[in-house]
Amino acid sequence: MTAPRAPSPQDDPEHRKAQEERLEKTWETPSGFRYWSAVNNSEVGIWYTATSLAFFLFAGVLGLMIRTQLAVPENDFLSATFYNQVFTLHGTAMMFLFAVPIFEAVAIVILPEMLGARDLPFPRLSAFGYWSFLLGGVFVCGSIFFNAAPDGGWFMYPPLTTDEKQTGIGADVWLLGLSFIEVASIAAAVELIVGTLKCRPPGMRINLMPLYAWYVLVVAGMILFAFPPLIAGDILFELERMFDWPFFDPKRGGDPLLWQHLFWIFGHPEVYIVFLPAIALLAMIVPTFARRPILGYSWIVLAAVGTGFLSFGLWVHHMFTTGLPAISLAFFSAASEAVAIPTGVQIFVFLATILAGSVVFSVPMLFAIGALGIFVFGGLTGVMVALAPFDWQAHDSYFVVAHLHYTLVGGMFFPLMAGLYYFYPFACDRKLSDRLGKWAFWLMFVGFNVTFLPMHITGLRGMPRRVFTYAEGLGFDTLNMVSTVGAFVFAAGVLVIAWDVLRPKSKEPYAARNCWNAGTLEWLSENPGRDWGVRTVPIVSTRYPLWQQPNFMRDYDEGRFYLPDAEEGKRETLITSVLDARPIQCLRVPGNTFMTMGAAFLTGGAFIAATFYAWTLTILFSIAALASILVWLWRGTALIPEKKEKDVGLGLKLPLYVSGPDSVGWWAMFITMVGDMSAFASLIFGYFFYWTIHATGFPPPNAAGPGLLWPGVALALTVAAWGAMLAGRKANAADKPYALRFWLLAATALAVGGGAALLWGPHATGLDPTSHVYPATVWVVAIWTAAHVGVGVIMTLYCLARSIGRKLTAEHDIDIHNVVLFWHFALVTMVVTVAVLALFPLAVK
Amino acid sequence: MIASTRANLVTLITAPTVWAVHFLVCYVAAATHCAKAMADARVFTGAEWPDITLARFVIAAATVVALAAIALSSRQAWGHWAHGDAEPPYDDATFDDRQQFLGFATILLCGLSFVGVIFVALPALFIGDCR
Numbered sequence: 001m002t003a004p005r006a007p008s009p010q011d012d013p014e015h016r017k018a019q020e021e022r023l024e025k026t027w028e029t030p031s032g033f034r035y036w037s038a039v040n041n042s043e044v045g046i047w048y049t050a051t052s053l054a055f056f057l058f059a060g061v062l063g064l065m066i067r068t069q070l071a072v073p074e075n076d077f078l079s080a081t082f083y084n085q086v087f088t089l090h091g092t093a094m095m096f097l098f099a100v101p102i103f104e105a106v107a108i109v110i111l112p113e114m115l116g117a118r119d120l121p122f123p124r125l126s127a128f129g130y131w132s133f134l135l136g137g138v139f140v141c142g143s144i145f146f147n148a149a150p151d152g153g154w155f156m157y158p159p160l161t162t163d164e165k166q167t168g169i170g171a172d173v174w175l176l177g178l179s180f181i182e183v184a185s186i187a188a189a190v191e192l193i194v195g196t197l198k199c200r201p202p203g204m205r206i207n208l209m210p211l212y213a214w215y216v217l218v219v220a221g222m223i224l225f226a227f228p229p230l231i232a233g234d235i236l237f238e239l240e241r242m243f244d245w246p247f248f249d250p251k252r253g254g255d256p257l258l259w260q261h262l263f264w265i266f267g268h269p270e271v272y273i274v275f276l277p278a279i280a281l282l283a284m285i286v287p288t289f290a291r292r293p294i295l296g297y298s299w300i301v302l303a304a305v306g307t308g309f310l311s312f313g314l315w316v317h318h319m320f321t322t323g324l325p326a327i328s329l330a331f332f333s334a335a336s337e338a339v340a341i342p343t344g345v346q347i348f349v350f351l352a353t354i355l356a357g358s359v360v361f362s363v364p365m366l367f368a369i370g371a372l373g374i375f376v377f378g379g380l381t382g383v384m385v386a387l388a389p390f391d392w393q394a395h396d397s398y399f400v401v402a403h404l405h406y407t408l409v410g411g412m413f414f415p416l417m418a419g420l421y422y423f424y425p426f427a428c429d430r431k432l433s434d435r436l437g438k439w440a441f442w443l444m445f446v447g448f449n450v451t452f453l454p455m456h457i458t459g460l461r462g463m464p465r466r467v468f469t470y471a472e473g474l475g476f477d478t479l480n481m482v483s484t485v486g487a488f489v490f491a492a493g494v495l496v497i498a499w500d501v502l503r504p505k506s507k508e509p510y511a512a513r514n515c516w517n518a519g520t521l522e523w524l525s526e527n528p529g530r531d532w533g534v535r536t537v538p539i540v541s542t543r544y545p546l547w548q549q550p551n552f553m554r555d556y557d558e559g560r561f562y563l564p565d566a567e568e569g570k571r572e573t574l575i576t577s578v579l580d581a582r583p584i585q586c587l588r589v590p591g592n593t594f595m596t597m598g599a600a601f602l603t604g605g606a607f608i609a610a611t612f613y614a615w616t617l618t619i620l621f622s623i624a625a626l627a628s629i630l631v632w633l634w635r636g637t638a639l640i641p642e643k644k645e646k647d648v649g650l651g652l653k654l655p656l657y658v659s660g661p662d663s664v665g666w667w668a669m670f671i672t673m674v675g676d677m678s679a680f681a682s683l684i685f686g687y688f689f690y691w692t693i694h695a696t697g698f699p700p701p702n703a704a705g706p707g708l709l710w711p712g713v714a715l716a717l718t719v720a721a722w723g724a725m726l727a728g729r730k731a732n733a734a735d736k737p738y739a740l741r742f743w744l745l746a747a748t749a750l751a752v753g754g755g756a757a758l759l760w761g762p763h764a765t766g767l768d769p770t771s772h773v774y775p776a777t778v779w780v781v782a783i784w785t786a787a788h789v790g791v792g793v794i795m796t797l798y799c800l801a802r803s804i805g806r807k808l809t810a811e812h813d814i815d816i817h818n819v820v821l822f823w824h825f826a827l828v829t830m831v832v833t834v835a836v837l838a839l840f841p842l843a844v845k
Numbered sequence: 846m847i848a849s850t851r852a853n854l855v856t857l858i859t860a861p862t863v864w865a866v867h868f869l870v871c872y873v874a875a876a877t878h879c880a881k882a883m884a885d886a887r888v889f890t891g892a893e894w895p896d897i898t899l900a901r902f903v904i905a906a907a908t909v910v911a912l913a914a915i916a917l918s919s920r921q922a923w924g925h926w927a928h929g930d931a932e933p934p935y936d937d938a939t940f941d942d943r944q945q946f947l948g949f950a951t952i953l954l955c956g957l958s959f960v961g962v963i964f965v966a967l968p969a970l971f972i973g974d975c976r
Binding site for chain 1: 853854857858861862864865868871872875876877879880881883897900934935936937938940942943946947949950953954957958960961964965967968969971972975976
């Protein structure tokens with residue numbers, strides 16, 4: 001399908017020029033200090049990428065400090081306690097501040113244009129996520145300059161880290177700083193899922209979607225199920241550290257193993273959350289340089305989706321030495337072997353594509369092939385440590401350090417460097433140097449292997465990880481020296497790349513358009529880049545439109561597809577249906593603002609103040625953050641357009657305002673709440689975990705609460721509040737604003753009563769959360785649910801205000817649909833809470 | 846979700862979802878059984894390791910159900926895949942291409958999930974107690 005050849009207004013060059021000027025003006029990047037108010041994906045994505053690469057360099061320096069300390073036996077370059085901070089922060093920053101955020105960063109940069117969209121549906125949410133990430137990252141990393149960095153290892157095992165004599169404020173920095181960043185990650189996941197499903201260009205059916213988008217979809221979905229358990233774990237952990245609630249204290253019925261479960265339910269999928277998006281870059285790079293479409297598109301989809309699922313069945317393989325029964329270990333061992341199947345499939349698909357094509361060698365390809373080599377090696381040692389008996393020998397030794405660096409550097413870092421060289425001309429208009437790229441590759445490839453290959457032997461000889469030094473003559477001396485030399489060679493390669501990226505290039509020519517001769521939409525972009533993202537939203541009918549659709553680039557440049565103009569001076573992009581990408585809405589996306597930065601800093605302030613136990617400040621910051629978010633929502637969301645429909649070109653008229661399941665906001669709420677439910681499920685998992693380990697019964701025989709009465713009242717009131725919301729939505733649809741407001745007020749009153757009753761139960765029955773893990777667990781579940789009811793109340797009052805402000809009407813009803821959707825989830829949360837807290841104890845009595 | 850006559854993203858992930866549920870059932874059955882069978886979850890004090898016959902039955906039943914569900918899903922996907930005029934690699938902009946692509950990808954995922962279920966069930970075949 002090509003654009004129609006009938007006479008079109010686009011035939012007139014003057015007309016096109018006027019359109020381009022309007023588009024330029026609408027999407028213009030602000031200058032001066034206002035530059036930092038930008039929310040467009042091209043700015044936010046670049047900041048995000050640059051910031052996470054900066055954290056990589058920082059964490060890399062920490063890595064070099066580790067290697068320097070270990071170069072010779074009994075070294076005193078770092079003290080033992082400082083060494084603990086260095087290796088903890090090295091792992092923490094690499095994983096939380098580099099590996100995961102860079103996925104979000106790169107996706108924000110390239111995904112919209114790969115999908116022919118002008119922006120993702122929630123640009124301000126991306127900006128909020130970025131500022132949160134920046135603040136949280138600087139806070140966590142900065143702690144080391146005050147000798148206050150976390151020092152309990154990147155997975156923070158209690159009881160070491162719950163002991164305030166052994167670990168200082170660093171543990172709080174870790175827990176609160178990273179929780180804050182995790183929230184930003186979940187925000188990015190919501191944005192990317194909705195973007196992939198709803199912002200594809202017309203015609204790009206699900207079978208034509210670029211493979212990168214498939215991976216983004218899978219990985220963002222994984223984030224929704226992987227990050228919330230860690231947030232739940234962080235909540236339990238902080239409650240123990242701050243208020244002495246004994247979740248991980250065996251003396252009072254707790255169990256440190258629960259933290260390990262929650263951490264690794266996050267931690268193992270996270271490895272794949274890091275790995276898949278990097279492999280996704282290869283799935284774009286390999287076809288370009290093999291000069292042919294990828295072989296086995298469906299097989300890649302199998303691999304991405306299959307890995308996404310299987311990776312959730314692996315977490316206990318980090319806990320093989322904790323004394324769980326052999327049969328439990330064996331399930332995880334089996335799943336760990338099974339995940340090698342889809343992982344291997346992708347490698348074979350890439351190899352087959354390379355073999356079937358005529359390969360053009362280039363720097364990105366060099367990194368891609370190096371990545372496959374290193375990753376396969378790491379994958380094979382992974383199959384070794386997936387076997388429990390082997391793991392018992394290798395656990396906590398340098399063998400594991402070698403294995404994880406082979407998988408992460410081969411599976412993530414090298415593909416990312418391939419992507420950096422590949423996409424640099426797309427993002428920054430000029431090519432990086434081929435000569436420097438080759439130097440960097442060989443320095444890094446050789447340096448990496450010299451560093452980490454000997455570590456397998458160091459580990460098998462018995463050197464434990466995380467020791468700050470070792471005695472002479474144990475057989476570690478030479479191996480460690482070799483590793484250290486290799487690390488500096490590797491670092492030299494990184495420096496070459498850093499120089500290549502940062503060196504001034506203004507005298508160099510711009511890269512040619514589509515300089516790699518690729519086939520996918522993002523390469524339509526011009527150099528120097530234009531602020532509008534895409535000139536026009538194209539009609540796509542193939543997987544590689546630039547290769548397979550005749551006259552595609554010319555039609556695109558002449559604006560012969562959808563939305564070639566910005567008549568009203570509003571930022572717009574197309575929303576399409578999930579499977580077939582039929583156009584369904586012209587979405588107005590919000591423009592630049594400082595509000596998101598303000599909201600992020602205020603939210604961050606609350607987290608940072610809590611780290612120092614400065615409660616008044618925490619509360620003040622929380623209130624200010626809430627206020628700023630409400631202002632942001634009020635002024636920037638569910639905007640009522642000046643007309644119902646808009647002609648988007650080619651004779652198509654689309655609505656400007658849709659609500660309910662058709663709207664992107666509804667999808668975002670739904671997806672967010674799925675993540676929220678997985679955090680809640682983790683808390684409930686904690687309850688039943690304690691039930692399984694308590695031989696004397698859980699609840700303990702003498703436990704009094706929370707009784708049946710107050711939870712029952714809470715449930716009844718919440719059901720009534722939910723019913724009132726449904727009645728309110730109905731009243732609104734019937735255009736009865738006063739009935740709507742009545743029901744909203746009724747829902748508010750009922751919900752406040754429901755939340756209070758739920759908290760009154762454990763209080764009235766005298767459950768003291770510091771006395772034993774049972775009351776602590778009851779309290780945390782009750783508080784979680786009451787807090788959700790509280791958020792529901794705020795949303796309900798927001799709807800009331802919108803109704804009074806005539807921004808919520810029968811015709812314009814986005815807010816009420818989204819809030820009712822929230823209430824569905826809040827109701828489920830309440831039902832499960834009451835069933836577990838009040839009914840389950842009766843059942844097991 | 847099995848009854849859908851058109852392939853979509855839900856039919857695509859049916860089989861791996863079955864795998865995940867089966868995995869959880871196996872793990873929860875064995876772990877709960879062993880935790881409850883031993884006086885203290887991780888300290889062995891009895892004369893003999895408690896056996897896990899009951900859990901093994903649960904796992905066997907779950908495995909049969911899971912394999913059957915995956916077989917059903919693959920039969921449905923086969924229907925999506927086999928009916929239509931599209932040719933591999935299903936890269937045209939037609940309904941049939943989309944439907945057959947999803948059908949084929951679903952079959953591949955069914956295969957992986959089938960193997961995965963068997964992998965995960967095998968420990969219960971070989972391990973009979975809580976050691």
